[in-house]
Amino acid sequence: xxxxxxxxxxxxxxxxxxxxxxxxxxxxxxxxxxxxxxxxxxxxxxxxxxxxxxxxxxxxxxxxxxxxxxxxxxxxxxxxxxxxxxxxxxxxxxxxxxxxxxxxxxxxxxxxxxxxxxxxxxxxxxxxxxxxxxxxxxxxxxxxxxxxxxxxxxxxxxxxxxxxxxxxxxxxxxxxxxxxxxxxxxxxxxxxxxxxxxxxxxxxxxxxxxxxxxxxxxxxxxxxxxxxxxxxxxxxxxxxxxxxxxxxxxxxxxxxxxxxxxxxxxxxxxxxxxxxxxxxxxxxxxxxxxxxxxxxxxxxxxxxxxxxxxxxxxxxxxxxxxxxxxxxxxxxxxxxxxxxxxx
Amino acid sequence: xxxxxxxxxxxxxxxxxxxxxxxxxxxxxxxxxxxxxxxxxxxxxxxxxxxxxxxxxxxxxxxxxxxxxxxxxxxxxxxxxxxxxxxxxxxxxxxxxxxxxxxxxxxxxxxxxxxxxxxxxxxxxxxxxxxxxxxxxxxxxxxxxxxxxxxxxxxxxxxxxxxxxxxxxxxxxxxxxxxxxxxxxxxxxxxxxxxxxxxxxxxxxxxxxxxxxxxxxxxxx
Amino acid sequence: xxxxxxxxxxxxxxxxxxxxxxxxxxxxxxxxxxxxxxxxxxxxxxxxxxxxxxxxxxxxxxxxxxxxxxxxxxxx
Numbered sequence: 190x191x192x193x194x195x196x197x198x199x200x201x202x203x204x205x206x207x208x209x210x211x212x213x214x215x216x217x218x219x220x221x222x223x224x225x226x227x228x229x230x231x232x233x234x235x236x237x238x239x240x241x242x243x244x245x246x247x248x249x250x251x252x253x254x255x256x257x258x259x260x261x262x263x264x265x266x267x268x269x270x271x272x273x274x275x276x277x278x279x280x281x282x283x284x285x286x287x288x289x290x291x292x293x294x295x296x297x298x299x300x301x302x303x304x305x306x307x308x309x310x311x312x313x314x315x316x317x318x319x320x321x322x323x324x325x326x327x328x329x330x331x332x333x334x335x336x337x338x339x340x341x342x343x344x345x346x347x348x349x350x351x352x353x354x355x356x357x358x359x360x361x362x363x364x365x366x367x368x369x370x371x372x373x374x375x376x377x378x379x380x381x382x383x384x385x386x387x388x389x390x391x392x393x394x395x396x397x398x399x400x401x402x403x404x405x406x407x408x409x410x411x412x413x414x415x416x417x418x419x420x421x422x423x424x425x426x427x428x429x430x431x432x433x434x435x436x437x438x439x440x441x442x443x444x445x446x447x448x449x450x451x452x453x454x455x456x457x458x459x460x461x462x463x464x465x466x467x468x469x470x471x472x473x474x475x476x477x478x479x480x481x482x483x484x485x486x487x488x489x490x491x492x493x494x495x496x497x498x499x500x501x502x503x504x505x506x507x508x509x510x511x512x513x514x515x516x517x518x519x520x521x522x523x524x525x526x527x528x529x530x531x532x
Numbered sequence: 533x534x535x536x537x538x539x540x541x542x543x544x545x546x547x548x549x550x551x552x553x554x555x556x557x558x559x560x561x562x563x564x565x566x567x568x569x570x571x572x573x574x575x576x577x578x579x580x581x582x583x584x585x586x587x588x589x590x591x592x593x594x595x596x597x598x599x600x601x602x603x604x605x606x607x608x609x610x611x612x613x614x615x616x617x618x619x620x621x622x623x624x625x626x627x628x629x630x631x632x633x634x635x636x637x638x639x640x641x642x643x644x645x646x647x648x649x650x651x652x653x654x655x656x657x658x659x660x661x662x663x664x665x666x667x668x669x670x671x672x673x674x675x676x677x678x679x680x681x682x683x684x685x686x687x688x689x690x691x692x693x694x695x696x697x698x699x700x701x702x703x704x705x706x707x708x709x710x711x712x713x714x715x716x717x718x719x720x721x722x723x724x725x726x727x728x729x730x731x732x733x734x735x736x737x738x739x740x741x742x743x744x745x746x747x748x749x750x751x752x753x
Numbered sequence: 754x755x756x757x758x759x760x761x762x763x764x765x766x767x768x769x770x771x772x773x774x775x776x777x778x779x780x781x782x783x784x785x786x787x788x789x790x791x792x793x794x795x796x797x798x799x800x801x802x803x804x805x806x807x808x809x810x811x812x813x814x815x816x817x818x819x820x821x822x823x824x825x826x827x828x829x
Contacts, residue, residue, distance in 0.1 A: 207799070215790065239790060346790035350798050357802065376749050393809075400805045404798040411786045411794045431700040438696055443687050452683055455746045456697060459679060462742060463701040466735060515809070522817055529823065 199510025206504035210352040213496070217241040218340030219291060219303035226310045227254075227289060233277040235269075236291065238301070239340060243268045246295030249329055252276045253292050254307070257285030262324035281319035284312050296329040303342070339494050343412055350408050352500050356508040357401040358426070362468070363509045364394030364516065365433070369461045372454040382527065384450035387457060388440060389519040391433050393512050398430050425467040432460045536617045540625030544601075545632070555633065558597040562641040565589045566648050575650035582653045583714045586645050590638055591673070591706065597637060598630050598677035599694050602685035614751065623678065623747035627740065630674035638670040656719030664729060665713035672709070672736040676702050679743040682750050705739075708732050 220239040227234075236252070243250060250268065254261040263276035274293075291306035338348055371387035374380075405423065410416050417423070439456055443449035548555060569585060576582040613622065646654065677698060684694040712728035786793050 211795075220790070344791070346792040347794040349792075349795045353795070353798050353802060396805060396809050400802050403801050403805070407797050407801065408794060411791055428700050428703055435696045435700055439683070439687070439693065442693060448686065451749060452686055455679075455749055456683055458746060459739075459742055460701055462738065463704060466738075467704045511806075515813070518813060522813070522820065525820055529820070529827075 195510055196514050199507045199514065202503040202507030203511065206352050206356075206500050206507060209500045210349050210504070213500070214335075214337045215240050215346060215348075216301075216337045216340040217298040218301050218342075218345075219293065219306070220345070222291065222303070222306050225307055227278060227280060227307045228309075228311045229280060229282045231264075231277060231279045233265075233275060234307070236274050236276060236293070238272045238274070238293070238298075239345065240272075240337075241293075241295075241301070242271050242297040243274050243295065244271050245297045246329075250274070250295045251293070251326060251328070253325060254278065254289040255292060256289045257318065259285060259318060259320060260323070260325060261289075261321060280312070281321070282312055283315045283318050284309055285314070285316070285318040287314055294328045299330070300328065301340075336496055338497055347408060347412060348497075350404070351497060352504045354401065354404045354408055355501070356505045357397045357404065359505045360508040360512040361394045361397040361401060361429075362465075364390050364397065364512050365429075365461055365464065367513075367516065368394060368457060372457040375450060375454045376458075381446065381450060382524065384454060385523045385527065386516075386520050387454065388437075389523060390516050391436060391457065393515045393519065395430065395433050395437075396515075397508075397512060398426065398433070402426060402430065422468070428467050429464040432464050436460060533618060533621050536621035537625045537628070540613075540617060540622060541629050541632075544625070544629040548633070553600075555636070558593050558633075558637055559640065561596055562589060562593045562637065563644060565592070566641070566645050570648045573649065575652065577650070577652045579653040579717060580714060582649065583717060584710055585649070586642070587669070587706065587710050587713070589645070590641060590669070591702070593637060593641065594634055594670075594673045594677060595691075595694060595698060597633055598674065598681045599684065599691055601626050601630055601678065601681050603690055619748040619751035620744060622751065623682070623743055626682075627675055627678045627743065630678050631671045634670040634674045635667065638666050642666060653717055657717050658719050658722065658725075661716035661722060661725055661729075662713065665709065665716050668729065668732055668736065669709045669713070672705055672732060672739070673702070675736055675740045675743060676705060679739070679746065682747060686750065705732065705735050708735070 217238060217240045219236060221237045223235050223237075224232075225234075226232075250266065252263055252266055252274065261278060261280060263278050265275075265277040267275045269275060287309050288305040289307040289309070291303045292300060294300045341348055368387045368390035371383050371390060375383040375387060405426070406416050409418055409423075436453060436456055440449050440453045443452060566589060569589070573585075576585065617625075680694060680698040680701070683697060684690050687693050708728055708731050712725065712732060715725045715728065786797070
């Protein structure tokens with residue numbers, strides 16, 4: 190039992206990420222407006238908030254629109270309930286831009302934004318929009334104490350998937366790396382146990398890759414609108430899976446054990462480098478729906494704020510530990526089998 | 533060692549010249565597939581299609597050509613070669629020989645392809661970048677496919693396994709190559725396009741280095 | 754036999770969400786997924802990860818059982 194602590198640790202970390210990942214509330218945000226068209230003259234709109242507490246903020250609630258730097262305030266504001274507020278705007282006939290950004294500030298929620306919330310209709314978009322009188326009062330400061338996840342448009346609650354979908358890719362890459370190490374050790378030492386370990390690591394890695402593909406596909410369907418989108422990172426992941434499937438085809442198509450181990454090890458080393466190129470390097474060169482592209486490492490530009498990070502890194506470590514555990518079990522089974530054959 | 537490399541290249545080139553087996557069959561393959569494309573499309577005006585179709589035809593021809601590089605020798609002759617030359621020399625020799633073979637193949641098939649499918653998209657071509665794309669493409673494909681061919685040659689199902697093993701690992705290179713040559717044909721300035729050439733060269737050198745390191749393990753039997 | 758059934762398990766896992774949606778775009782699944790801030794997408798993702806892990810453990814166990822049976826035959 191001496192060297193079992195990491196299994197407990199990884200199980201604990203996964204539990205930690207599950208509890209915090211589901212328990213942490215989403216930051217307040219604006220979910221939608223209806224109607225989303227503003228016309229010349231008076232327009233009443235209903236704004237739907239998410240996790241907001243409009244009734245608590247009372248008179249301090251402020252709603253305003255920004256259009257090419259000009260601020261418009263509503264002439265009437267009614268709080269319906271915690272998540273609904275009605276605002277009536279009276280707008281001039283010339284504006285500087287077709288789209289209006291919506292801002293809400295209150296004591297309980299801080300400032301929340303919905304960019305391009307409204308589109309104009311029947312107005313003139315010109316260079317000399319009418320400037321209304323300044324109307325904003327002093328803003329309530331943003332609430333900082335609470336622990337919550339960022340509220341992103343389109344994603345909403347599904348931003349939590351970052352804690353479950355992405356770690357499976359990390360675990361896959363890590364296990365493929367373990368497999369690479371075993372393959373290198375096989376080539377330098379010729380011990381059949383190393384070859385079996387390499388194959389097992391690739392096998393567990395492949396399971397995590399399939400988990401990543403399936404969950405990614407599900408997530409993509411309800412955020413980007415299709416089960417499969419032509420995205421370089423997604424295609425790279427699929428190619429990575431193909432490469433390792435080819436590795437298993439190669440191993441099983443050679444009858445001789447020693448030969449299949451040797452060929453497999455060589456292909457594994459070659460394939461890992463190519464897969465790394467495909468998964469890590471190529472997506473940065475082209476536009477991708479995934480964050481962190483355009484020459485930057487995925488980490489810094491992930492909209493990974495500190496609160497998400499606190500849960501994300503433990504989840505990654507936990508799932509890697511889980512993968513290593515599965516690998517260990519498979520290796521032990523393989524060792525028994527090997528000993529039996531040798532007897 | 534360099535003399536061993538030279539000897540292998542000249543030996544391969546000479547046997548090739550005598551039988552004209554590989555070059556002839558690859559050339560026939562290319563012409564046949566271009567003719568199939570021609571009877572389907574007649575002329576292609578759209579540049580992305582034109583460019584991609586060309587590289588697909590070249591890719592499969594390259595698979596065919598390099599699959600032969602290790603199986604053309606009987607096992608007895610391979611054993612003889614094994615006693616004579618170092619494995620590093622063998623892989624370098626085969627890589628360079630394959631590069632020469634594919635270079636000839638790519639250039640001729642480009643001429644045939646342009647002749648049959650139409651030169652419409654070629655109007656604004658930057659000829660030097662295009663030539664560079666063709667040359668780099670041939671060499672890069674040859675480098676990767678040599679190792680894959682060596683792997684596949686040791687199994688029973690040579691050509692089938694070659695496609696399974698080769699296609700996924702060659703894709704990163706192929707994607708960059710297609711983009712590079714499309715930009716070259718489009719006449720996009722070298723100052724923009726050179727990044728693709730650079731990336732391609734990095735992958736090419738990486739795969740050559742990997743082949744050089746890994747091949748000796750395949751060779752010992 | 755074992756390899757083949759593994760293959761079908763993988764195929765089923767990959768195809769399952771696709772089959773579920775095949776009945777029509779505005780199906781019940783769609784409505785469930787979009788409501789309350791798409792939280793059900795997260796539940797689906799976690800569920801799939803657990804299902805895949807469960808199936809994998811099953812396959813490992815089957816491997817172990819085969820070895821156990823062979824051991825038993827050897828001893829007796």
